[in-house]
Structures are given as structure tokens and as C-alpha cells.
Amino acid sequence: MLSTQTSEIRSEISSSALHSSNVEAGWQRQGKLWSNLKELCDVLRIPFSPAHTDDELLFQHVQFKTGQRIHTIGQPFDTLYVVHSGFLKTVLIDEFGNEQVLSFPMKGDLFGVDGIHTKRYASEAVALSNCDLILLPFKKLTALGRSHVEFEHAIYSVMSRELVREQAMVSMLGALSAEARVARFLVNLSERYAEMGYSSKLFNLRMTRHEIGSYLGLTLETVSRTLSAFNEIGLITVDQRSIGIKDLEALRTLRRLPPSSSRAKQVGKASKQATTPSSDRPASDWGQLATA
Amino acid sequence: MLSTQTSEIRSEISSSALHSSNVEAGWQRQGKLWSNLKELCDVLRIPFSPAHTDDELLFQHVQFKTGQRIHTIGQPFDTLYVVHSGFLKTVLIDEFGNEQVLSFPMKGDLFGVDGIHTKRYASEAVALSNCDLILLPFKKLTALGRSHVEFEHAIYSVMSRELVREQAMVSMLGALSAEARVARFLVNLSERYAEMGYSSKLFNLRMTRHEIGSYLGLTLETVSRTLSAFNEIGLITVDQRSIGIKDLEALRTLRRLPPSSSRAKQVGKASKQATTPSSDRPASDWGQLATA
DNA sequence: CGGGTCTTTGATTAGGTTCAATAAGAGTGG
């Protein structure tokens, strides 16, 4: 169902015990299977160095292969997940079985938080590549928060971060044009890749056009067309899943594309028109390519 | 700027010290100005009855009048708010000064959570009516979580609830038609009013069409037209801010309106056609009025 | 009563979806 992708950790563990809520198997092969608190905090990008490296306190890792489901909607909640490596999607399923993509968790991201409230996961998480996840049993987490006050704050902070991210998403879906959404999506990806130490200028999409469209509230055709249009005016290069960022600033500030009539074959450098950077007009402006 | 609304607590406190981050004034007039832990939990609808009514532990209330700002974007964060009575909106302001409405907090809702992560509020909260809010200093809250373990869980739970709500919002914006969005909005309002002990069948909107539109990712004209259409086919009655719910089930399951040609003047009972309740077709169905 | 805000409704436009056909890969099995 999901195609492979280049340069991925190709763990060849026979993934037993997966698909079930509590994975209790404790294999000892292949790479790291446990992280201590320090490593956990590093991955989560929260500033906390425990006084003493408490090596009693370990967090188990689990591996999932492309296409495998980490948890499903309605499944009893008891653990959060932190992405150590790999790419995933979280989705909602509506009454007709249609997927609505909510996020694309990658290294350092936390997911499963939506399960706390009702004690059941409200969404479904699927691996888009082979993944290495850190298990965070919720009980263990809260206990830890009680013993380490800074860590407790970090928990709240990460949850708050998620909320802010969702807010930005709502804002984007509510107000931006298709082009602006796709542009921002690319910018976000680029930045995330940079944070993870990959190239921010050339990368492979781990998700399909359909999944991107669902995430952005667009159809797959619109996503495809928009990427082609960006390619045409030289903002990016596109070849299937491979994306090259050519003009990050233009993508960052793009609101609407110039009418297609005026953008025939000018492959060179686009985006060199300055913007009137702001004002108070009622959104009916068509802020063009623009560099801030 | 914001018009008044019927039947609202008309507190006539001279609202000094408002608009600033930490409100330290402690007036002693008019109604209740402090709540204990029990009352707080009741309002928040979290199941927690403290063993002993610790009346040392009190939470201050603050009153805001229609149009007043509770906090602004970028303002240093230190307290959360729980709505004790009244109606508000939270908004994001984009680079051109356009408002994007994120939520309409009302009795029992928590807001300000987005400030935890960056230590600054990420959104702005404005009173749509006179409001009575309970202040929840974040420090005090976390301390409380440490001393009362069930309360700590409640904090996580409420934050998780917020996240789930946002997810539902994203899903709605990403996938539903204008009509379905407005219908769901009305259903949600109706349910909230019921929870608060008001009539779920007849109520006044506290927000403008513009604000509803912003919240739903639509223009004010579309909101107005959709309400008129619902009125025409007998799902609701509309008169300015006053809404009467006539067919809740139809609103609940509405996905798309029948073509306007086929809905001329049939004021009586609509919605009595059954639905093929589900299947796997790719969303291109036009699930009609429908009762589940 | 007059000015301002909010709401309704109409006419027109356009951005994005839908439907459809083709192409490009990736995986499988002979």
C-alpha cells in the first residue's frame, strides 16, 4: 500500500508483538532498544538535563515497518509515543471510512496525546516508513513529572506545543488559498528536515499526494497541480516524491499565484518582486509571490 | 463594536486593573469573587471531589465587560482562565491584521493553554458578553496537581480534551461543505447550551456572522445564506441573532443540501427521508438531509 | 433621529473539485 522510500533505516526485526496495545517483548538485537531520560529529553527537544543519569529509568523502543498501524481509534489508551526515527501519519476516520490526515509525526514529535481525555485513542497512527518509536507509558510519565518538577513542566509544554500547532493548522485551513497551503507545507517540511539534520533543500516526500491533500484540505489533483505550478515558475523542482526547494522565501510569503496567463515559461528566478509588506485591507488582496 | 445581548449578568463593577496581565485588585462587591477547589472542578466538569474542603485554597474571579480583551498575543503568560459565566472568542491575528477565530469559550471552558509552551499567549481572548472568569495561575495549578494526584490527571485530561476539539475542527474544515459546517456549529451550540442548563431549542447567538464565518472558514455572506436556507426548509428558524432549532437530527447528519431547485417552499417537515447510513464511496456522495 | 454596525439577498466570478484519461513506478510471479 505504501511505497518505500530512499535512505531509511532498514530494520529487519521480525516484528512480533506489534499491533497490540502493550508491547511487552524485550528483544536484544539490532541497535538501541532502550533510552534513558536524558536521551528522551534530547529527542523531544526539551531543555532538561537530569542531575544524575538515572540508568534504572529506561524507556523501551519499538520498531514498526512501513504501513503498520501503531494504534487505532477507540483502542484503550495507556501510552504516548515519541518518534525516534521514521515518518508517520495520524488520521481520523469519518463515518464513511474516509481518512482525514491530522499530522505527520517525525523525529522528536509526540503523539497519542488525544487518548488521555477519554482513555481511548481518538485517532489512528500509521507508519509511513520504518519507524523507531520510544514508548512513554502515561502512568510512568506522570509519575516522572511528580519526581522531577522541570520534567513535569516539559510535559505541559509539549502538550501546549501540540495545541499551538493545531491552532496554526486551523488558521491555515480557514484562511489560506490552496497555493499558500501547499507552500507552507513545503516550508514546514523543509524546516523540519533541517532540524533533523537532513538537507532542507532537497528531500523526498514520505506521503502521497492524497495524504498531503487530506492534510491540507485539498484534493490530490490540486496538490499535484500546485506543485507543478511551483515547479513551472521555479520555486521548486518536483519529480514524483523528490522535492527541491529553490526559493524558500517566496514559498514562505506566498499567498496567491499570479494569474496563469502571466506565468508562462519564466523558469529562471521568480519572486524578485518586493511586497507591500502589510496593511489593513480585508484579505481580498492578492499578495503575490513576494519576499518579505 | 460588539452589540449587546439579552439576559446577561449586568455587573456594574468599575473595571479597573483590567487589560493588564496580572490583575491584583481584590474588590469585595457584587456576587462571588472567589471559588474553592470543589467549585472549580464542578465548573470544569471534572470528576473530583476533594477529601476536605480546603477553604484556604481559593481562586479569584475577574469580571470583564463586552468587548474587553482578556489577553493579547505575545503577552507574557502566567495564568489560565476558566469561564464561569459569559461568552468569549479567541482569535489569531495574521500578518495583515485579519482575525481568525479559534474558539468560542463559554461556561466550563478553559483557555490560555496555548501560552504554556512559549511563555506567551499565542492567541487573543475577547469577551463577547459580560463575563465572569476564574483565574488559574499556572504555578498554582501545577502545584495543586502535585499535591492532588487526581487533580493532576484532570489537568492533563482537560488539555487533551482541547486537543481533541481542535482535531475535530481541523477535520471539519478539511472535509465538510459550508452547509455541513454551519449545521454542526448549530448542533454544537445547542448541546453546549443544554449542558449549561439553557434551552437547546431556542437561543441567541452571541457572535456575529463574520465571527462565525471566520470560525468555520467561510465568509459572513455564506453563513447568512446557509442559515436562511436552513430556515427555508424548516430545519431552524432564524431572526437575526435568535435561532430556533427545529430538526436537530437533520442538522446533525446533514452533509449537503439538496439542489436549490428542488427545495422551493416546502416549509413543513423536511428531513424525513432515510439515509443509506454508510458505505465506502469516496465522499462524492451527496448524503442529503438524512436522519441517522 | 442619524450614524454605525450587522444582516440579508442578488449577481457575478473564480478557485478548486470532479470526472476522466494517460503515464510512471514498484512489486510479483512466471
Next chain:
DNA sequence: CCACTCTTATTGAACCTAATCAAAGACCCG
């Protein structure tokens, strides 16, 4: 290794939903 299949991606054309532009009516408040 190649044919076959299945999924994914691209592109075109027609259609349609919701936005935009415009004008008039309703309500509120000073």
C-alpha cells in the same frame, strides 16, 4: 528479466461551491 498489475502521479475539461462585489434593510446607541 519481462509482462502484468496495482498504486501513485500528472494533466485536461467541465462543473459547481463558495467568494467577491454590491445594495438595501434591520437594529442599536448616542
